[in-house]
Amino acid sequence: MSTFVLVHGAWHTGQEFEAVAQPIRDAGHVVHCPTVAGNNPADDRRIGLGAAITSIADYLSENDLTDVILLGHSYGGMIITGVADRCPERLRRLIYWNAFVPNSGECLNDMVPPHYVAMFDAVSAASPDNSVMLPFPVWREAFINDGSAEMAQSAYDVLNPHPYATFTDAISLNVNPAEMEIGKSYINCTEDTALPQSLGWHPRLSEKLGLFRLVQIPGSHELCFTEPVALAGAIMKAGRD
Amino acid sequence: MSTFVLVHGAWHTGQEFEAVAQPIRDAGHVVHCPTVAGNNPADDRRIGLGAAITSIADYLSENDLTDVILLGHSYGGMIITGVADRCPERLRRLIYWNAFVPNSGECLNDMVPPHYVAMFDAVSAASPDNSVMLPFPVWREAFINDGSAEMAQSAYDVLNPHPYATFTDAISLNVNPAEMEIGKSYINCTEDTALPQSLGWHPRLSEKLGLFRLVQIPGSHELCFTEPVALAGAIMKAGRD
Amino acid sequence: MSTFVLVHGAWHTGQEFEAVAQPIRDAGHVVHCPTVAGNNPADDRRIGLGAAITSIADYLSENDLTDVILLGHSYGGMIITGVADRCPERLRRLIYWNAFVPNSGECLNDMVPPHYVAMFDAVSAASPDNSVMLPFPVWREAFINDGSAEMAQSAYDVLNPHPYATFTDAISLNVNPAEMEIGKSYINCTEDTALPQSLGWHPRLSEKLGLFRLVQIPGSHELCFTEPVALAGAIMKAGRD
Numbered sequence: 014m015s016t017f018v019l020v021h022g023a024w025h026t027g028q029e030f031e032a033v034a035q036p037i038r039d040a041g042h043v044v045h046c047p048t049v050a051g052n053n054p055a056d057d058r059r060i061g062l063g064a065a066i067t068s069i070a071d072y073l074s075e076n077d078l079t080d081v082i083l084l085g086h087s088y089g090g091m092i093i094t095g096v097a098d099r100c101p102e103r104l105r106r107l108i109y110w111n112a113f114v115p116n117s118g119e120c121l122n123d124m125v126p127p128h129y130v131a132m133f134d135a136v137s138a139a140s141p142d143n144s145v146m147l148p149f150p151v152w153r154e155a156f157i158n159d160g161s162a163e164m165a166q167s168a169y170d171v172l173n174p175h176p177y178a179t180f181t182d183a184i185s186l187n188v189n190p191a192e193m194e195i196g197k198s199y200i201n202c203t204e205d206t207a208l209p210q211s212l213g214w215h216p217r218l219s220e221k222l223g224l225f226r227l228v229q230i231p232g233s234h235e236l237c238f239t240e241p242v243a244l245a246g247a248i249m250k251a252g253r254d
Numbered sequence: 255m256s257t258f259v260l261v262h263g264a265w266h267t268g269q270e271f272e273a274v275a276q277p278i279r280d281a282g283h284v285v286h287c288p289t290v291a292g293n294n295p296a297d298d299r300r301i302g303l304g305a306a307i308t309s310i311a312d313y314l315s316e317n318d319l320t321d322v323i324l325l326g327h328s329y330g331g332m333i334i335t336g337v338a339d340r341c342p343e344r345l346r347r348l349i350y351w352n353a354f355v356p357n358s359g360e361c362l363n364d365m366v367p368p369h370y371v372a373m374f375d376a377v378s379a380a381s382p383d384n385s386v387m388l389p390f391p392v393w394r395e396a397f398i399n400d401g402s403a404e405m406a407q408s409a410y411d412v413l414n415p416h417p418y419a420t421f422t423d424a425i426s427l428n429v430n431p432a433e434m435e436i437g438k439s440y441i442n443c444t445e446d447t448a449l450p451q452s453l454g455w456h457p458r459l460s461e462k463l464g465l466f467r468l469v470q471i472p473g474s475h476e477l478c479f480t481e482p483v484a485l486a487g488a489i490m491k492a493g494r495d
Numbered sequence: 496m497s498t499f500v501l502v503h504g505a506w507h508t509g510q511e512f513e514a515v516a517q518p519i520r521d522a523g524h525v526v527h528c529p530t531v532a533g534n535n536p537a538d539d540r541r542i543g544l545g546a547a548i549t550s551i552a553d554y555l556s557e558n559d560l561t562d563v564i565l566l567g568h569s570y571g572g573m574i575i576t577g578v579a580d581r582c583p584e585r586l587r588r589l590i591y592w593n594a595f596v597p598n599s600g601e602c603l604n605d606m607v608p609p610h611y612v613a614m615f616d617a618v619s620a621a622s623p624d625n626s627v628m629l630p631f632p633v634w635r636e637a638f639i640n641d642g643s644a645e646m647a648q649s650a651y652d653v654l655n656p657h658p659y660a661t662f663t664d665a666i667s668l669n670v671n672p673a674e675m676e677i678g679k680s681y682i683n684c685t686e687d688t689a690l691p692q693s694l695g696w697h698p699r700l701s702e703k704l705g706l707f708r709l710v711q712i713p714g715s716h717e718l719c720f721t722e723p724v725a726l727a728g729a730i731m732k733a734g735r736d
Contacts, residue, residue, distance in 0.1 A: 154437075154467045162495040196636075203444075203685075206468045210457040216692040226636045227688045229713070231470070254644040392706060395678075399708045403736040444685075447709045451698040472711070 015082055015105070015252060018045045020069060022087030022112075023180075024147065024172040025237075026052050033237050036245035047072045049092055051176035058144035058174055062120070062182035066095035073103050082252040084108040087207070087234065088175075090218075091121055091184060097193055098186045106196035108251045110244075111205045111214045111234055114221040117186035121179070126212050137177040144174035155206045157235040168238045191223030198226040198251035200244075207234035226251060256323055256346070256493060258285045261310055263328030263353075264421075265388060265413040266478075267293050274478050277486035288313045290333055292417035299385035299415055303361070303423035307336035314344050323493040325349040328448070328475065329416075331459075332362055332425060338434055339427045347437035349492045351485075352446045352455045352475055355462040358427035362420070367453050378418040385415035396447045398476040409479045432464030439467040439492035441485075448475035467492060497564050497587070497734060500527045502551055504569030504594075505662075506629065506654040507719075508534050514723035519731060529554045531574055533658035540626035540656055544602070544664035548577035555585050564734040566590040569689070569716065570657075572700075573603055573666060579675055580668045588678035590733045592726075593687045593696045593716055596703040599668035603661070608694050619659040626656035637688045639717040650720045673705030680708040680733035682726075689716035708733060 017037055019030040027046035034044035050068030051060035069092050073081060081104050085093035090112025097107055113124050122130050136145045147156065152172075153165040160168070190197065199219035208214055219225060228251045230236070236244045258278055260271040268287035275285035291309030292301035310333050314322060322345050326334035331353025338348055354365050363371050377386045388397065393413075394406040401409070431438070440460035449455055460466060469492045471477070477485045499519055501512040509528035516526035532550030533542035551574050555563060563586050567575035572594025579589055595606050604612050618627045629638065634654075635647040642650070672679065681701035690696055701707060710733045712718070718726045 151465060154465050158467045158469070159491070204468050204470050206466075209461055210468075211461055213457075216695075220691055220693055224633060224636050225688075226640045227686050227692075228640070229686050250641070395706050395708045399710070400732070445709050445711050447707075450702055451709075452702055454698075 014041050014043065016043045016045070016078055016080060017082045017084065017248065017252060018047065018069075018073065018078065020047070020049060020083065020085045020089035020092050021052070022089050023175040024052075025086075026173065029171065029237055032241035033245050033248070036242050037249060040249060042249075045072070045076070045078070049089070051179060052173055054173065058140075058142040058176045059178065060176045061178040062091060062095070062184060065176070065179050066092055066099070069093075070096050070099050073100060079103050080105045082106045082108060084110055084248060084252075085112045086110045086237070087112055088121060088179065090114055091179070094186065094190055095184055097190075097195065098188060101193065101195060104195055106198065106252060107193075108198045108200060108248060109219070109222070110200040110248070111202055111207070112218075114190050114218045115184045115186075116189045116221065118183050120181055120183045122181055124218065126209060133177060133180060140174065142174075143177045145177045145180070146172070146174050157233050157238060158206060159204055159233040160235065160239045164238060168235060190221055196226070196254070197222045197224070198228060200228045200230065200247050200251050202232040202234060202236050203229055204232055205234040256283045257319055257321060258283055258323045258325065258489065258493060259310075259314065259319065260285065260287050261290060261324065261326045261330035261333050262287070262293070263330050264416040265293075266327075267414065270412065270478055273482035274486050274489070277483050278490060281490060283490075286313070286317070286319070290330070292420060293414055295414065299381075299383040299417045300419065301417045302419040303332060303336070303425060306417070306420050307333055307340070310334075311337050311340050314341060320344050321346045323347045323349060325351055325489060325493075326353045327351045327478070328353055329362060329420065331355055332420070335427065335431055336425055338431075338436065339429060342434065342436060345436055347439065347493060348434075349439045349441060349489065350460070350463070351441040351489070352443055352448070353459075355431050355459045356425045356427075357430045357462065359424050361422050361424045363422055365459065367450060374418060374421060381415065383415075384418045386418045386421070387413070387415050396475075398474055398479060399447060400445055400474040401476065401480045405479060409476060431462055437467070437495070438463045438465070439469060441469045441471065441488050441492050443473040443475060443477050444470055445473055446475040496523050496525065498525045498527070498560055498562060499564045499566065499730065499734060500529065500551075500555070500560065502529070502531060502565065502567045502571035502574050503534070504571050505657040506534075507568075508655065511653065511719055515719050515727050515730070518724050518727035522731060524731075527554070527558070527560070531571070533661060534655055536655065540622075540624040540658045541660065542658045543660040544573060544577070544666060547658070547661050548574055548581070551575075552578050552581050555582060561585050562587045564588045564590060566592055566730060566734075567594045568592045568719070569594055570603060570661065572596055573661070576668065576672055577666055579672075579677065580670060583675065583677060586677055588680065588734060589675075590680045590682060590730065591701070591704070592682040592730070593684055593689070594700075596672055596700045597666045597668075598671045598703065600665050602663050602665045604663055606700065608691060615659060615662060622656065624656075625659045627659045627662070628654070628656050639715055639720060640688060641686055641715040642717065642721045646720060650717060672703055678708070678736070679704045679706070680710060682710045682712065682729050682733050684714040684716060684718050685711055686714055687716040
């Protein structure tokens with residue numbers, strides 16, 4: 014029996030991981046799906062990356078979780094990297110699921126193509142609270158390309174505006190991911206075009222982990238909606254010793 | 255119910271799409287499989303790219319087709335790009351299936367490796383009518399690598415000499431594909447080595463579409479022969495809204 | 496009915512191919528799984544690449560095998576390339592399974608990333624007989640990433656120290672693989688991270704074969720342990736005419 018903590022990506026909350034958590038629980042494990050500070054409905058969107066990381070580090074300590082298999086999706090890779098740097102003693106393994114892998118001094122925007130940065134800059138400037146949303150056509154074509162039109166719309170409807178400072182704040186680490194002395198896995202969905210595949214997740218970002226275990230699975234960036242049971246299986250393969 | 259028009263690649267005719275069309279029709283859609291001018295048995299092989307594009311644009315207007323999901327395979331990507339530039343009002347979405355994606359001023363030969371151009375130059379020069387054929391070993395190993403020897407031979411036997419000017423004529427477009435205001439999908443067969451994967455279809459050519467939907471499926475460049483039902487499924491996923 | 500000869504990779508013996516050979520035999524073929532000189536329990540680990548190649552060339556002639564489909568896994572690609580150069584008249588087709596493809600004058604170490612060479616240099620220098628082993632964490636995470644912890648351990652337990660000179664000796668060929676007049680196939684396991692995918696097996700090494708047939712299959716570098724039946728199926732597809 015292992016303890017998994019699943020950290021969602023931008024625009025999501027922990028609630029969107031519940032359908033993934035259930036098959037993992039059915040296999041006998043404990044699964045937590047916390048929501049990162051800044052993504053709860055009532056949260057101030059002016060929160061920065063440091064406070065977002067703190068919220069998950071605090072979640073682990075408040076629940077006294079140890080030997081944790083900590084997964085981050087997309088933006089969640091920034092969070093779990095920061096948590097691993099702050100409290101490695103609570104962790105057994107990191108799993109990056111199509112997630113950003115930052116070295117110290119990097120921000121999320123350093124790892125996305127310029128046209129995304131330009132889009133985010135424009136959208137956040139037009140927002141009342143420095144938050145960003147994805148235009149629906151980008152979501153439907155590049156993020157949830159394996160879903161039906163109906164699923165794309167219903168999933169879009171549960172997204173929340175994301176605190177943009179968490180994309181522009183550089184992370185500060187004592188140890189870069191490649192040097193972290195902990196098991197590391199990377200789950201790559203082979204049809205994930207949320208980043209263009211010429212400037213993609215794997216191997217461009219995965220190999221920043223140094224020695225890591227690769228698990229690949231068909232599907233888009235939003236497999237938590239389109240194939241939650243298959244994703245749960247990949248997580249258990251990525252998480253085992 | 256949607257209307258699909260499937261445009262074949264070089265050396266093929268529309269007939270080779272019939273086994274793919276059937277499962278799409280069985281799902282309730284209308285499917286047309288026209289043959290591009292220059293590939294019918296009686297056609298003059300000295301035809302150029304402009305006339306080839308015109309033949310499919312004319313097909314749409316003569317049949318008064320609207321809201322069309324227009325698919326092009328391989329060389330067919332040249333055709334559907336030209337059709338989309340000329341009569342966008344008839345189209346709902348473009349689907350490129352391991353297809354060339356030209357910008358204005360490019361010809362097909364600009365997107366293939368030099369050893370293919372040299373081979374095509376030599377074969378066409380030796381032909382009576384500036385046409386090209388594929389040597390069987392290239393077809394068997396690099397185009398239909400997932401088929402049996404028997405299927406490779408029987409499929410080769412239905413190929414027709416291809417008008418080489420359609421490879422060397424530059425396309426002239428008012429709008430490049432990335433700027434076309436229409437849904438665009440790219441189907442990539444993951445074992446397609448008709449182009450070497452270091453200079454391959456996806457993401458090298460797919461990303462010329464700008465925002466597009468990726469659908470991937472196992473198989474070779476000639477899935478219309480080796481797995482027509484699976485290809486039909488991918489086309490329906492690529493074609494939906 | 497065909498005759499297959501399966502040549503194992505570094506640290507392995509022919510015995511580890513028996514579970515792969517059985518389904519091929521069940522399909523009516525003859526399958527040989529010789530052990531390359533230097534990898535038998537009693538062999539001197541100071542053996543070089545030339546003697547290793549000779550041992551398999553001798554195996555073919557001693558058993559008077561002709562029309563052979565000769566497969567090499569990983570390091571075995573060095574062996575089968577050398578055998579094909581010496582006795583092409585005995586061969587029908589070469590199959591490289593996530594294998595090295597050398598041109599004349601290259602050694603295996605020329606095709607691996609610098610951090611592997613540094614690791615091998617250090618390990619061999621500390622050995623009594625210029626042999627190398629893989630550290631277990633590298634094996635578990637990067638070689639057999641699709642297996643359970645138990646399978647990773649039990650497979651590791653049957654590995655043997657590998658003669659390091661076979662990695663550092665340059666091969667001498669009359670004809671480079673791209674110019675060899677014989678059928679050539681490459682089987683690529685899509686989750687093989689034994690080489691980092693940014694400096695990987697396919698297409699980086701496969702395309703040194705010139706015209707070749709690609710067969711891809713999910714799994715790690717050690718599919719002979721994790722999915723021997725699926726590997727057998729891929730080998731039969733790669734080996735047919």
